[in-house]
Amino acid sequence: MSYYRIDLVFRLIVAACRMNFVLNVGRRLLSKMRQCSRLRLLYGLCFLLLFIFICTPRRVAGGAGAYPSMHWARGRNTPWTGFQGKCHLPPSPKLKPVNHVDDSLDLGSRTDVKTCTTWGAPIMWDGMFDPDVYDKHHIKMGASVALTVFAIGRYLETYLMDFLSSADRHFMVGLPVTYYVFTDAPENVTGVNLKAGRTLETIMVKRHKRWQDISMMRMETIADAIQTRIRHRHRYVFCMDVDQVFVGRFGSEALGDSVALLHSSFYNTPQETYTYDRQPNSTAYMETGDFYYHAAVFGGTWQSVRNLTESCLRGIMTDKRNGVEALWHDESHLNKYFWLHKPSKVLSPEYCWNFLNGPSREIHVKRLLWAEKHYDILRS
């Protein structure tokens, strides 16, 4: 998405300004020092302190800086309204539904982050769960997972192999998985060596001219594939962007009825920064919401993913008829859907981290990373 590039340019400008400022101050101090040698030590000390002050990376609230101007406009003393604190649900039963493997979650094990939503869905962070408990449960239940991914045009050669080979190592290891690759060039999906228990199917899709349409029409394609194939074979479906790489366990703890992912650029920023669609004439229009979810990963049982994709598709088609396009396309519609139909499980940004966010104290494990994006060539 293009805010990625805006963000990069903005960071470069800020870095350049800081550097220029430091150099100017330094130059002036040096000329003063030459005039008055007794104060040399004092000036030196001041200069050092100033340098440390300017150059220490202070994490602007939100960190990600996708919309830096908003963080700055908010000011440094505005009360923190972001995503912090523990799980504040009344004592048992905390989570819904009860008698589920999610009851094994230790919601109090992470005191630095919110581990549940107000409607009783867990927010999955490292340290809250025992991977073995989840794996054993889902193997016993015979769970199998469909992973859908779109590799259209140059996205195929650029990303698909890394995505698939890393998924083989980290995605739902121990469970049967089928990769459904939607592509305009099935003949080019070659040379993939899959582990035992994993299969791959390619599905031919039409290539839309605009990447926005490719992105939005995947809702239709996924709904079709669920109806015609997936529902007969898999209980769970995950839908992911291809321009990412698995780097750590993305395991059965992520399975649930309806699963949404917190966007790594907004998980600790206030509501005002969420990039919901704000055009009243769009079906994706939202004034307030719970979180800002990322469309790069969503999932659930095939029933709920079918409902989700069909509902988003209806919204997109209505908008098209009205000549409106939601701000972030399918992601805006996804956010609207999860606002109206609360997810039963929320994944923390561990499950899709952007390396440009820089280090974050709350992120102990990275499971899926954004790959480097080359929109200039990919979207032309």
Ligand SMILES: *[C@@H]1O[C@H](CO)[C@@H](O)[C@H](O)[C@H]1NC(C)=O
């Ligand atoms: C398939 O790959 C070949 C070789 O990389 C390329 O020339 C061709 O355009 C690709 N086909 C499609 C439909 O993208």
Ligand SMILES: *[C@@H]1O[C@H](CO)[C@@H](O)[C@H](O)[C@H]1NC(C)=O
């Ligand atoms: C929809 O609303 C937005 C903002 O309110 C406006 O800029 C746009 O022109 C409207 N589009 C249509 C087709 O009415």
Ligand SMILES: *[C@@H]1O[C@H](CO)[C@@H](O)[C@H](O)[C@H]1NC(C)=O
């Ligand atoms: C899907 O939608 C149908 C019709 O609205 C509803 O009856 C059903 O409960 C929904 N299922 C899920 C899993 O959301």
